[in-house]
Amino acid sequence: MLRAYLDNNATTPVLPAVLEAMLPFYREQFGNASSIHHHGQQTRAAVESAREKVAKLLGCRPAEIVFTSGGTESDNLALFGITRGGDHVVTSTIEHHAVLNPCKRLQSLGCEVTFLPVDGSGRIDPDDLRRALRPNTRLITVMMANNETGVLQPVEEIGRIAAEADIYFHTDAVQAAGKVPLDVNAIGCDLLSISGHKLHAPQGIGALYVRKGTLLQPLLYGGSHERSRRAGTENVAGIVGLGCAAQLAREGFSNGEVERIRGLRDRLESTILAQTESAGVNSGSVPRVPNTSSIYFDFIEGEALVIALDLKGVAVSTGAACSSGAIEPSHVLTAMGLSSDRARASLRFSLGKQTTSEDVDLLLTVLPGTIARLRELSPVYNKVQS
Numbered sequence: 001m002l003r004a005y006l007d008n009n010a011t012t013p014v015l016p017a018v019l020e021a022m023l024p025f026y027r028e029q030f031g032n033a034s035s036i037h038h039h040g041q042q043t044r045a046a047v048e049s050a051r052e053k054v055a056k057l058l059g060c061r062p063a064e065i066v067f068t069s070g071g072t073e074s075d076n077l078a079l080f081g082i083t084r085g086g087d088h089v090v091t092s093t094i095e096h097h098a099v100l101n102p103c104k105r106l107q108s109l110g111c112e113v114t115f116l117p118v119d120g121s122g123r124i125d126p127d128d129l130r131r132a133l134r135p136n137t138r139l140i141t142v143m144m145a146n147n148e149t150g151v152l153q154p155v156e157e158i159g160r161i162a163a164e165a166d167i168y169f170h171t172d173a174v175q176a177a178g179k180v181p182l183d184v185n186a187i188g189c190d191l192l193s194i195s196g197h198k199l200h201a202p203q204g205i206g207a208l209y210v211r212k213g214t215l216l217q218p219l220l221y222g223g224s225h226e227r228s229r230r231a232g233t234e235n236v237a238g239i240v241g242l243g244c245a246a247q248l249a250r251e252g253f254s255n256g257e258v259e260r261i262r263g264l265r266d267r268l269e270s271t272i273l274a275q276t277e278s279a280g281v282n283s284g285s286v287p288r289v290p291n292t293s294s295i296y297f298d299f300i301e302g303e304a305l306v307i308a309l310d311l312k313g314v315a316v317s318t319g320a321a322c323s324s325g326a327i328e329p330s331h332v333l334t335a336m337g338l339s340s341d342r343a344r345a346s347l348r349f350s351l352g353k354q355t356t357s358e359d360v361d362l363l364l365t366v367l368p369g370t371i372a373r374l375r376e377l378s379p380v381y382n383k384v385q386s
């Protein structure tokens with residue numbers, strides 16, 4: 001059976017070159033990077049070389065990179081590492097749960113949190129941010145690219161506002177890394193999260209950029225790894241994989257890879273819109289990462305479409321989360337003002353470095369019939385048609 005994987009915002013396959021780079025560290029180069037003997041020196045050198053590659057991707061100094069277990073840990077380290085009870089934090093309503101839930105926890109620990117609204121295209125208004133600031137605002141945390149819609153926030157403007165007010169600025173760039181160029185100085189952030197498995201490195205590795213001079217309390221206490229910012233023996237193979245993936249991600253901006261993906265995404269989008277009635281792109285007219293497309297198919301239950309497409313070999317996803325047995329519509333799409341029906345009718349297509357033109361063709365071949373069949377079963381659709 002032909003299969004097309006179009007769910008790269010959930011996770012990406014590890015690239016062969018990344019796996020090749022990692023394998024020696026599961027075989028002969030097994031040393032603890034803190035050991036002073038030959039074995040430790042080998043792995044220490046590999047960790048530091050990977051740190052340089054990740055720093056190059058972000059435009060920062062290697063010493064400003066802290067390796068973590070992934071995006072969730074990076075976000076948690078940034079939020080809990082900066083704030084104390086009594087502080088005020090500003091975030092947005094469309095953050096990933098790796099930021100939203102730490103914010104809720106901060107509230108229970110005595111912090112005040114402002115959740116900024118977004119407009120119909122999913123962007124915050126920098127003037128809302130300015131108005132939200134208070135004398136005790138300690139941290140602004142606003143994501144760079146949204147995982148469901150791919151929408152890019154005006155992070156450079158947010159960075160300027162934060163710098164003028166002398167407030168720490170963290171951005172979750174998990175869905176931006178490798179898709180748009182990143183430069184922490186241009187963004188003006190003090191903290192920035194990335195995750196390996198969203199850019200073709202393995203699951204379970206990530207990094208947090210921490211600007212020099214930032215007062216960050218660790219989440220984990222133990223040895224003095226990562227300059228005492230993240231205790232625990234380093235995941236050497238994962239770090240090496242992240243370093244290799246960071247280098248490949250950077251190359252993607254100059255070797256045509258990112259533009260190839262953008263071309264495939266644009267073809268996917270325009271063909272679907274041309275061949276499907278009552279469908280539209282969510283946030284289609286604002287800056288987005290080039291690999292993501294969120295499309296609503298009115299009169300269809302997104303989950304049903306995901307399952308039907310999976311049976312035809314195409315893997316995509318909805319932004320919906322299953323909580324307590326009920327399917328909740330996406331908090332991102334509803335925050336943008338979509339009705340819960342339209343939010344439930346939305347699918348996310350996300351492409352990666354291994355997505356081919358044939359993958360997109362397979363989707364475009366099976367989608368029209370699948371939609372027609374599901375709509376035939378929809379009482380609402382049939383009522384509207386008659």
Ligand SMILES: Cc1ncc(COP(=O)(O)O)c(C=O)c1O
Nearest residue numbers: 070071072096098147174175195
């Ligand atoms: C925007 C965003 N932030 C954070 C995370 C969490 O990253 P991880 O899966 O590495 O913990 C994700 C994962 O989906 C994400 O999309």
